[in-house]
Amino acid sequence: MRRTGVLTIIVLSMSLLIGACAKQDVNAALLKAADSGNVDTVKGLLQKGANPNTSDEFKRTPLMIASLNGKADVVETLIKAGAEISAKAQFGQTALQFAIEGGHAGIVEMLKAAQGVNPPSPSPP
Numbered sequence: 001m002r003r004t005g006v007l008t009i010i011v012l013s014m015s016l017l018i019g020a021c022a023k024q025d026v027n028a029a030l031l032k033a034a035d036s037g038n039v040d041t042v043k044g045l046l047q048k049g050a051n052p053n054t055s056d057e058f059k060r061t062p063l064m065i066a067s068l069n070g071k072a073d074v075v076e077t078l079i080k081a082g083a084e085i086s087a088k089a090q091f092g093q094t095a096l097q098f099a100i101e102g103g104h105a106g107i108v109e110m111l112k113a114a115q116g117v118n119p120p121s122p123s124p125p
Contacts, residue, residue: 027054034062034078037071042078052083058090067107068098075099075107079114086115 030050033041042062046052055061063083066074075095079085088094096115099107 026050030054030062031056031060031065034066034071034074035069037066037069037074039071039073039077042074046077046081052078052081053087055087055089059087060089061087061095063087063095064089064093064098067095067104067111068102070099070102070104070107072104072107072110075110079110085111 026045026048027050030042030045030052031054033045052063053061056065061083063075063078063085064087066078083095085095089098093101096108096111099111
């Protein structure tokens with residue numbers, strides 16, 4: 001009986017580990033899809049549970065990456081999926097600043113409009 005309990009714990013642990021790895025894979029794939037601008041892949045990954053607010057080693061979110069690269073359809077999809085518009089990258093840049101830097105006026109307007117819908121969270125007292 002004891003052996004069965006140990007095996008059950010091992011199987012459950014492995015399942016949790018595999019699930020965590022799969023989640024990291026979907027989030028990493030979302031960052032790549034935002035970079036390439038493949039909106040269908042972005043939509044599919046979001047449906048599989050990818051986090052629209054995941055970030056890379058520089059704290060850049062998919063929204064920031066798509067904004068910098070001028071991928072308006074990806075930006076629109078990520079906003080609808082709940083991407084945090086006011087999130088800041090490693091050096092304090094937001095998606096709006098990335099869009100301005102990239103010279104993408106349409107995305108700048110889209111982000112400004114979305115900020116009215118999803119205003120930044122108030123700072124804690």
